[in-house]
Amino acid sequence: MTQLRSMKLRDLIKISRIREVFTSQKKLAKKSVPEASHATLPPAPHGFAYLFETFPSFTQTFCFREVNEMLNQGLRFPIFAMWLQENDSPQNFPAQLEGLTTYFPKDIRRWVKKSGPEKRAEIRSLQVWLEGHWGRDKKRAEEVTWIRPILEKIGVRHVHAHFAGVAARTAYWLKKTAGIRYSFTAHANDFWVNSDKKHLDDLIGEAEFVIMETDFSVNWLATRFPSYRDRIHRVYNGISLDRFVRKRAASHPPRILSIGRYIEKKGFFDLIKACAILKDEAFECLIVGQGALENDLKKEVRAAGLEGKVLIVGPKTENEIADLLSSASIFVLACKTASDGGMDNLPTVIVEAMTASVPVVSTHVAGIPEMVIHGETGYLVAEGDCNALASSLRTLLRNPQTAIKMGERGRIVAQSKFDISATVSSLRSLFTRYGALR
Template identity: 25%
Template sequence: MRLAVIVTEYPKFTETFILRDVMKFLESGADVRLYHLAPYNSSEVLHEFARPTRAIARHVGLVSPRTLASFTAGLGRLAGPLTVIGAQQGGKPVLAGKSAVVSVAASAIARELADWGADHVHAEFAGHPATAAWVIHRLTGIPYSVSCRAHDIFRTQRLLAEKLGEAAFVRTISNFGRAFLASHVRGLRAEDIQVIHSSVDVESIPQLGPPSQDGPFHVVYVGSLQVRKGVDVLLRALAATDIPDWRCSLAGDGPERAELEALAADLGLRERVRFLGKQDFAAVSTLYESANVIAVPSVIGPAGRTEGIPNVAIEGLAFQRPVISTNVSGIPELIRPGETGFLIEPGSVADLLRALEDVQANPAAAYAIARQGRRLVEEEFSLAANARRQLDLFRTHSAAALGRAAE
């Protein structure tokens, strides 16, 4: 099948789960085009496993003659979507303006996909990618679907009824997300929403033995450095711990890095905490292997920005390492207290401190829990299985399938 996948940015360090799905779609024989709405992001790391996606990544410039020609030719049919955007987002002029700009780009993508004979369009995230897919559908009739994850649905529900309501199917990554959409978006029913978790290639990750107890107790954090990740909570817990010998590795970058480095210095942690910046997956895998515990101290950030189910928590359990995370969004569907991990309340330094010290004091019990976490990942978060489910849905709802059904 001919499948178009739409994202906002490419590459993006924190969205490796999307590129892993795309790689599986390619391996399964699908002809895939990966459209990124923003220009190529040369400041980001493109992981080695995802390098083949460079050949299928495409960006449509807003000021190109082809884009302007497509926009002019489709202006009559664009009037409907633009009117809906104005009605739904008119009170938020910046948001409405961005959606209008995305619509212009979508008109050019629509022309390319019609010429190509695309069977299906899949939008990764319910924000701008879903807007583009919705406009493309309005212009061409090509069926589309949307993956809903976290802040893309939690921050605002403007335009979601239209974008998700016209989709061939809607996928979310957690039962929490499905319940949220069903209760916040008119016309959507829980039974009509597919829950397919974000996934890791667990089959390619070897089952590791217990973490080494030689040397310092190693705390690992992997992810962006921004408020919703709760890294400040981790630093404060480490400053208060009685664990005699520990070190912490922070892999990632983001807008809070300078403040977090200053906080680590103020807390007297500079010699024990390493800010590693962005790391490719090979380096991150080495960190997982050396970890005694993986901390995922997510909180609800400004404007409701928060997690779905963080991929680092899934990856950590795939590597059979104890994971501490918080009772936010869909995280309890993965981190089940005393069964697959250690679940604490978001923002609680005291809770995180106790969990860290519990893992350090009882390494055999913590490892047994991590092994159970690995089994859950194999059952529900397998990349191979979940990519296959998505492809089956794409094929069922593709233009080719719908055309055959109409004959």
């Protein structure tokens, strides 16, 4: 095995193909099922493609918004995703995205079995090579072998992935085996939680460039990998400014709105505790989302005697969220560092609230201070400080005119920082600078 690992990939492929053919001649002839035809995919006009683990996804609105705006700005490119997330929450995806994504085989192992002796030999050879370099990625061999000839056929020279995970690692091996260059956008837990420094070092070292969502995360990554500082860039996630607007006066009683997955780092338990402190104030609080902690949150509401005042309402579509924001009095997201080290970086929903002219109460976590200006567009408190959270909410509940002015200033900040036409233009400039677009 040691000798095999030291050999070049093409030599391993050649040896394994010979072995496969020799073995197959001893068996009864079986007609192999050819791999699916991709003749319908047109050439990639810019030599560029997107590669996702899953696309589109309810919890990753920033991904499909970016892709949609790239299309709006006149670019055309193929989109590949490893799987379609089934049973995802309802979403209002842009119509022009429909039918643009090519998905990997749903059962890629079955595809391998039907792909013929030469293809199976190539996969086995690649697995040996991957195991010798980066053992945890042995399974990437099947994905690389499936997508590589497709990308080569349609002229893709550069792929861009989102998250420092499976898609980025597949892109890494595409570069190693076929010379197809790549870049990726890292978001939050994909590099903060259980971050393997060697894993990130390899990913960043082979990437043409890396996009981070905030200055905070750029500095975090550059501190750990100073030799790659020049290839790490910040591009904020953007949204369409006319998508979230205030359509009517704030509701009565005042509505506190919070939106996010029902997971630890969103701080919903802290919000419920803050609402318990404010129990005698006139308000209603809606917590929108989905996740494993839903039943625990409902129990917490009942235990605090807040039934009818704090509502765990489940997931909503983007249209429904826009409608809720249009009449919200306050938006709150009590972000915190989770027990596994996970934390939010640039919560998209805060940008949505700011765009809808809603004042925001949040915490000093990661890139949130780059969004919310304390005392001008809302308030920031220390994570986990339920008393400070309650105090900030009380100030806005008792001073509605202050809340309105903060919301208006928040929209101005959103216009200057998070207009998606500008953020995607910045992204395109990086693609052009590094030769990702021809």
